[in-house]
Structure formats: structure tokens, C-alpha cells
Amino acid sequence: MPPKTADQFEEMRVNAKGRIVTAALKLMANNGYHATSIAQIAREAGVSKGLMYNYFSTKEGLLVAIVDQAMATGLEMANHMATLPDPALKIKFIIEFSFQWFTHNAEYARMLLALSLKVGMFPQMQAVVEAKIQGATTFYESLFRDMGYDDPLSEAFLLGATLDGLALQYLSVGDKMGLDKMKQTLIDKYCKPL
Amino acid sequence: MPPKTADQFEEMRVNAKGRIVTAALKLMANNGYHATSIAQIAREAGVSKGLMYNYFSTKEGLLVAIVDQAMATGLEMANHMATLPDPALKIKFIIEFSFQWFTHNAEYARMLLALSLKVGMFPQMQAVVEAKIQGATTFYESLFRDMGYDDPLSEAFLLGATLDGLALQYLSVGDKMGLDKMKQTLIDKYCKPL
């Protein structure tokens, strides 16, 4: 047996850690944070319960890692959006992407929304989340400015809040409002030339 | 004939029940429903765990009592609104009342928002909440119709979602957005003649 290189160990570590995060993400997205036990995650990841505590000191630590991973989704959206030619299309894309996302990742969205209400309890997360919102808002603002809005910052906040609120209502009472029509109304509102 | 009078018993009941509800409200608002245990509530209320089950058959039953109490706030708003002369003023009042309410009852609002994300877990509550939302939406719709909006139902949903979303963001990251300005923007948007 040749001695393992530091690289190999590192790769294993990353592997196990990655498998754990992936498993936790999947389970928590489907069932929520409280309803997902460490034992389930370990089983899903094909790893022992004990090992999880080598990488994450608590269940909450795992949660933070998951939220980090969730940010990747935002990135994906941003990348695609960069290819679109004008601000109206970009906003249209944001709206459509949001609806698509929270309807197709309902439990995940539910978890993140619930989490955001407890954000004060997780100081580590607070900063990350705030930076994210800040970034998004600044970007939305620039879009609204390009479109010639009077108060692009307020519009940016409002659009963000409205999308969050729609997700919230969808997740609590389902599609009572006619989501497709709602989406169209929103697009009409924001993407027409002023 | 009874060794304690009916009045005495009634007083005891009202007293104890009130203490329990108050304690439960305070704790659940601060920590959430799941993170609040029956034992904590009993301790805070200065009452034995067992007694709670004289008044509420389950933990969920206690929750329902609290939410019912919350509904009273909505009634208060509705009653005041009825005295206002025209739809634009009514909508203005709704917006102002909402901002006022979620900033001055932050922990309460946090609880209700978090709860709405778990509403599927509380079958007893689902129906009550949905009926309430339905009623409010219908009323908002009539206001927008009176104001001559093309699609008053969609506008009603949108306003509700936006207010929820603003509360959500306020509760998670605080007043990063300039709530007062936001409120004005919203009022301008909705209460001007078309």
C-alpha cells in the first residue's frame, strides 16, 4: 500500500462532506429542517452519524452549509440572465424564474422562507443572507433605472417583496390565486415601456 | 349546593386560561411553535402541565386559541375601515395599518408568518385561515373594482402578497429598505386615481 497523499485524503474529506450536504439538502428540502433527523441524513449520505460531527459541529452548522449551497441557484439564474439583451426581458426572466422556482421547489422554498424568519438566531447566516439581498437589490435597481423608473430602488424592494409574498401565499394556501394569471399581471406591470 | 360556587369556578377557569394563553403567545411569538414546549408554557404561566389539558386538549388546540385571538386584530381594522368614505382611503388605511401592525407587533407577526408556512400541519387551522384570507381578498377586490381597476382580483392578491412580503423582509433583515418611503410608494401606486 502506497501512502496516501494529502490530496487523496483531502478528496475523501470533500467527498464525504459533499455527500452529507447533498443528502441534507435533499431531505430538508422535501421534509423541512425539523422533520429531518441526523440519522436520516447519515443514511441517505451513506455515512455514519459520528462522521457528520467531524464536519459539522451541530445540526445547525449543516443548515448553514445548505443555505450556502442554495445560493448556487441564485447564481444560475444570474448567469442565464446575463445573456438576455435588455432590462425588460431580464425582469421578465426574474419573475418567471421565481415562479418556476418556488412552485417546483416548494419544500425547499418553505424551508428558506421559514429560516429567514429565524435569521436572528443564526448570526453566521445573517450576514450571508443580507449580502445576498443587498446584491440582488442593487442589481434589480440598476434594471429599473435602465428602464427609466422614477424611484428604481423602491421598485426593486417592492418587486422582491412581492415575489416573496407570492411564494409565501402559494406555500401556505396553494394556488388559490391563479398563479399563471398573477405572473402575467406582474410581467405586464413591470415589463411594459413606461 | 356546590361547595365552591359556580362563579368561583368560572373565575378560576378564566384566570388560568388567560394566563396560559398569554404565556403561550409570548413564548411562541418569540421562539416559534415547535421550539416552545408545553413545559415552558406551563412554567411561564405559573401552572402545572396537567392543567393545560383541562383547557386545551392538545398543543395544537392552544395554538388555535391564540390564532383566534389574533383574528380579533383583523376585526379591529375592518371596523375602523368601515367608517372611511371612499375606496382609495380604505386602501390607504389598509396599507398604513399593515405597516403599523407588523412593525409594532413584530414577534406576533413573526409567529403568524412562520405558522402560515406550516399551515398544512395543522388541519384544524387550515380551514379557518383560508376562510379569513378568502374574506379579506373578496373585500379588497371590491375596493379595487370600485376604483375602476381592470383586474381587481389580481390586484387584491398582489397587494396582499406585497404586504406579506414586506413584513417578511422587515422581520428577517429589519428596515433596510426605508419602510416609510416604501409605504409612501405603495400608497402612491394604489391610491391615486387611475
Add this chain to the structure above:
Amino acid sequence: MPPKTADQFEEMRVNAKGRIVTAALKLMANNGYHATSIAQIAREAGVSKGLMYNYFSTKEGLLVAIVDQAMATGLEMANHMATLPDPALKIKFIIEFSFQWFTHNAEYARMLLALSLKVGMFPQMQAVVEAKIQGATTFYESLFRDMGYDDPLSEAFLLGATLDGLALQYLSVGDKMGLDKMKQTLIDKYCKPL
């Protein structure tokens, strides 16, 4: 053994103690001792929980009272049997009465049988039960002697055990054995002239 007078029955109905015992008997017979709560008994008897402790110092005390009452059933059988002309008919009657009783008072029988297995835990009851068995056995023995059996005492024990055993099996797995046929077999065995 005079029959109960109408006065005695009336008194029981009016009398709180009587109502409690009657209620306890009914509930425990239907649902068993453990599954019957003091609160249920009080409700059924139309009496407060507190009052029950004026008459019975514990739930077990109530149990003893019930078993006493159960003895009345045995008396009823004895009285009827006394009118029958010969030992074979008496034994036939005992057998038929037993089958009739444990099939029509299944939960009551279940409770008494279960109780007899715990008899050591209720010293008060032990003596009563033993006296009862002793009396019955002596009587059975005299019947078998009259019928000319070699070892009437053993036959008496055996018949008692067999009837208990049949009740036990009926109560645990139901009528897998064909109770009617079983009864006939038993009658043929014991009531034919030797």
C-alpha cells in the same frame, strides 16, 4: 339469600355509592380495568371525581367492590340450579350457563380472568375468591358423587378448569373451536349415566 327488594335497587340508584359501583362495573366490563379512568366513571355515575374518594380510597378499592358485585351472578346461577331435579341436569345447567355467561359477558369475563392472575396483588380479594372457588368445588364434588364418579373431587376440579380454559381460549382467539359443538361434547361427557 333473599332476592334483592325493590327498595334495595331504588336505594342503589339514588345512592351515590351505588351509582358509582354500577357505572364502574359497566365501564370496566366493557373496556377493562386499565382502560377505564376515574373521570369516565364519575361522568357515567353523574358524580364528581372528588366524591368517589369519599367512598373508595383508591381505584383498586372500587375494583374490590365490583368483584363483590360480580359474585351476585354466581348466586343467580346457584338459585336457578337448586330448582333442577337431578345432578346430571344440574351439571348440564352449569355447563350451559358458563358458556352462555362468558360469551355474553365477554369483557367482564376477561376482566375477572385477568384479575384472577393478579390475585396475589389484592390480598383483600384473595380470600373472597378462594372461598368462592372452594364453595363451588365442594358443590360440584357433591354432584359428581351423586352421579357415582370414582373420584368426584378431581372431576370437580377438572370440570372447573376446563370451563375456565374454554373461556380463556374463547376470549383470546374467539370461537375457532366451534363452541356449540364443544358444549355438546362436554355435556355428553359429563351428563351421561356412567
Add this chain to the structure above:
Amino acid sequence: MPPKTADQFEEMRVNAKGRIVTAALKLMANNGYHATSIAQIAREAGVSKGLMYNYFSTKEGLLVAIVDQAMATGLEMANHMATLPDPALKIKFIIEFSFQWFTHNAEYARMLLALSLKVGMFPQMQAVVEAKIQGATTFYESLFRDMGYDDPLSEAFLLGATLDGLALQYLSVGDKMGLDKMKQTLIDKYCKPL
């Protein structure tokens, strides 16, 4: 690869599981299923409450394990019996073994008897127990058929019931009946040529 070897883990499991079953058996036999708490069993086994749920998913599961173990005793009897040359001897052996068993395993027998009265409450067990009884009865029937009885099935049931009934009486009031004589009477009854 594992840091404790599989063998080590296996040994721990067997050890702990055995201690739990032993403790549960002792306590339930003495006090009954309902009167024995998980906490008591854990204390008696020198194990934490939580650990019990590594091995038995519910209290009833533990019960099933105990009853399964009891079934082994029946097997022992069956195996020995198979070596006997003729049906009369086999029946004699069954009778002697039964007496031997319930007098020397009194508390165990008490538990199983009490349990059989509650079998409806344990759906898992119902089927197992019924299958076992069915098998035994069929076998007894074949013995009585070989001995030329008219109605071997009824005789099989009757013998089973009588043995159960004798155990019941022995366990509730002790050896008032002269068990040795009783055994002889029973053997005389069943094992003589017709």
C-alpha cells in the same frame, strides 16, 4: 475499515439486547405488560431508555421478542415428543410437560396467560399466536385420531383448554387441587386404550 470491528459491534448488540429481553421478561412476568414501564426495564437492564429503541421499535415489539422466545419452549417439547413411539405416550408427555412447565415457570406462564386475554390489543402478535395454536391443535387432533377417538378435534380443543384452565387455577390460587393427583387423573382419562 471500521474502527470497532464488526465482531465487536455484534457482541455489543447481542449483549445489550439479551440484557433488555431478560429484564423485560422478568418484570413483565411479575407485574404484567401494562404495569411494566420502559423506564423500569431499562433500569433493570442497566441500559438507557433510548437504547431500547435501537433494538425494539416499540414496547410491543419488545413483547413480541419475548413471546417469540417463549415459543422456543414449545419447540423443545415438540422435538422430544417426536422420539416417543406411540400416541398415548405422546399425550402423556404433553400432559406431564405442561404441568412441569407451568409449575416451574410460573411467572412466565402468568404473563403469557394474561397476555392471551389481551391479544386483541397486539395485532402483531395475534397472527403469530393463532398460527401456533392452530398448529398445535392439528397435531393433537392427529394423536387423538390415531387413538381412535370419535371426535378427535373436539378432544384436542378440550385437552388444551383443560391444561390452560389448570394452569390458570394453579397460578391464581396455588395447588389447592392436588396437582399430582390431577395429573394422574388426566393421564388415566386420556391415555388408556378406549
Add this chain to the structure above:
DNA sequence: TATGAATGAGCATTCATTCAT
């Protein structure tokens, strides 16, 4: 790095019993 047996505090709920009146 990795295991999984073991822990123990915690959970919601039940119920026989007490007690001030």
C-alpha cells in the same frame, strides 16, 4: 477518518389523587 452503540434530556400527553371551599 470512520463507526454505530449508547446516552439523557426532552417531548406531548394521561390520570389517580388532593384540597379549598
Add this chain to the structure above:
DNA sequence: AATGAATGAATGCTCATTCAT
């Protein structure tokens, strides 16, 4: 003799976390 609010210990069960190896 009678009430029923109040108690508190107990129940079966869960699960994040620890630890010897």
C-alpha cells in the same frame, strides 16, 4: 356530602450528540 380545578409523577417515545475503538 359534594365540587371540579389543580397537581405532579409517570408514560412511551425521539433524537442530537458523545465516545471508545
